[in-house]
Amino acid sequence: MNEPVVRHPVIRNESTTEIPVHLLFRDETGVSSVPSGATVVGRRKGTGEQRKVTAVPVPTPVPQGPVERPGPAGPGWAAVIAGLGAVAGCGAVLWWVGLVPGPLRVLLGLPVRTYDGIGTAGWGALAALVTVGLCAFGGLARGREGYASVLTLFGAYRGSVRRTGLVWLSPLLVRRRVDVRLKHWRSEPLATVDRNGIALRVVVLVVWRVADTARATLTVADHTGYLRGQVEAGLARVLSRLPVDALSAAADSGGTRTLRDTAAVGDALTREVAERTAAAGIEVFSVQPVRIEYAPEVAEAMRRRNLAALEAKDRDRALASVVDAVEDTVRRLTARGLVGELDDYERKALVRELTVAYLGGR
Structure with missing residues (x-):
């Protein structure tokens, strides 16, 4: 007869406690294994159900370039006064060392000075005065209405100047003039398709201007080309949502929207293009389709x-x-x-x- 096996604890004072099954599936307090950008839905505690994770789309960040700020600029009249003062100082130094010609000295009524050579002090004064004069007159610029100057120094952005009239800018800064006036662009026929894949030719009228000169010149290589590309992309996205024509009873009663509703299509295009071009410093006021017609290859059919x-x-x-x-x-x-x-x-x-x-x- 087999004797019952008696279990002896390996470790003294060992004891065993039953653990309910549902506790094995509980989460620890303060511990979360849900990845960032996800949402937990439809989970009940204590039932052994695994958590359901739905991914939340993370928007792609738009690269941000430099933001326009006022650049270093001074009044032009102060630069003119400084330049004239530097010229007068050079004349005084030349008279002092005796290098003023006789007729000019007589005309100006200056006393006679004998030439004894230009010393170190004379050369230093002349160099300083010539430098001041070159900087004063070389930095003069004329600001015009509807234009701005983007200033850079060794490739780094230093600001933008929108002042008008005579202004002074540092000769060391590289200037790039940008047209900030309100402009309209009537495109040539652009190729696109409607919701049914029918080839179309669309002419749009875009009203826009440069709102941020720093982004328009430093973020993109050509802001006008960037605007054209975004208009074509916006046409492809917006016009592909609707048919160009809907010859049915629902269309006659207004139940079907088509591309012939130019007001709604223009509003959608304006929102689409304005959102895409804001990163390049371009402000779009209106993108309206002027003409929507079939492509020549399908027009007759x-x-x-x-x-x-x-x-x-x-x-x-x-x-x-x-x-x-x-x-x-x-x-x-x-x-x-x-x-x-x-x-x-x-x-x-x-x-x-x-x-x-x-x-x-x-």
Whole structure:
């Protein structure tokens, strides 16, 4: 007879405690294994269900370039005064060392000075005065309405100047003039497709201006080319959502939106392009389609298709009106007793004759 096996604890004072199954699936307090950018949904504690994680799309960050700020600029009249003072100082130094010609000295009424050579102090004074004069006159610039100057020093952005009139800018700064006036651009026919894949040619009118000169010149290589590219991309995104034409009863009653609704299409284009071009410092006020037409390779086929659809709609409308007229005629004749009780054959014959008569009259 087998004796029962007695289990001896390996470790003294060892004890065993039962753990409920549902506790094995509980989360520890303060510990989360959900990745960033995810949402936990549909989980019940204590049921052993695993957490359901749905990924949340993270928007792609738009690269941000330098932001426009006022650049270093001084009044032009102060630079002119400093330059004239430097010229006068050079003349005084030349007179002091005796290098002023005699006729000029007599004309100016200056006393005679003998030439004893230019010392170190004279050369230093002349160099300083010449430097001041070159900086004063070399930094003069004329600011015009509707234009701004973007200043850079050794490739680093130093600010933008929108002042008008005579201004002074450091000769060490590289200047790049930017047109900030309100402009409109009428595009040439751009190729795109509608929701059904039909090739189109679209002409748009864009009203825009440069709002941030730093981004327009330093963020993109050519801000006008960037605007053109975004307009073409916006056309491809917006026009592919709707059909160019919808020849159906729903379209006639206003139930179907098409690209012929230029106001709605223009608003969608404006929002799309303005959002995309803001990173390049371009402010877009309006993007309106001026002309939407079929591409030359499909224009004739689409014209025949539209004519056939219009003819079919006209036939359906005429047939519906004839059927309504026949039904009303038969009902009124029966109600007034002008015809007796008709069997199916006679009723069909009457309906046929009335239909032929109405259609012949139309």
